[in-house]
Amino acid sequence: MTPDQQAALRTAARANPACAALVAAKDCRALALLLSNGRTRPSATEIGYGTILEVIGIAAGNQLIDFIKGNPELRHVVPLLEQGRLRIGSPVTQAAVQSFVGAGAVAQADADTLCALGREPAPLTAAEVEDALFYKNGTEK
Numbered sequence: 001m002t003p004d005q006q007a008a009l010r011t012a013a014r015a016n017p018a019c020a021a022l023v024a025a026k027d028c029r030a031l032a033l034l035l036s037n038g039r040t041r042p043s044a045t046e047i048g049y050g051t052i053l054e055v056i057g058i059a060a061g062n063q064l065i066d067f068i069k070g071n072p073e074l075r076h077v078v079p080l081l082e083q084g085r086l087r088i089g090s091p092v093t094q095a096a097v098q099s100f101v102g103a104g105a106v107a108q109a110d111a112d113t114l115c116a117l118g119r120e121p122a123p124l125t126a127a128e129v130e131d132a133l134f135y136k137n138g139t140e141k
Helices: 003-015 017-024 029-034 050-058 056-071 075-083 091-102 108-116 126-133
Strands: 040-042 119-121
Touching: 003 029, 003 126, 029 126, 040 050, 050 075, 050 108, 050 126, 056 075, 091 108, 108 119
Parallel strands: none
Antiparallel strands: 040 119
């Protein structure tokens, strides 16, 4: 973890009342489980037209696919979707999908559902928690 990530982890632990007793007990394993809840990172998941239709349904999926196919600015996205190779975890792809909400191509809930395909769990290890919260001598940072 970077120093900034460690600092953010210390802030999260201090802001969570459930962590206080675990920090006092230096139970890094339990802290890792607690602080890992909801942590995600981009995944390498690739999607295509079939995934879109399956995940958000035929009507909403067709609307989104028609929007993508009909938009000249997205002409290079079309072959990726046809081949099932669009990386939905890419920050660029995630931002594009969210921008389609404003264009009326997809509902916010459906955009969120598609974007969730591009995230995977990012659990913390006990060692990461220990490094972020405690000095080598065991005192709290």
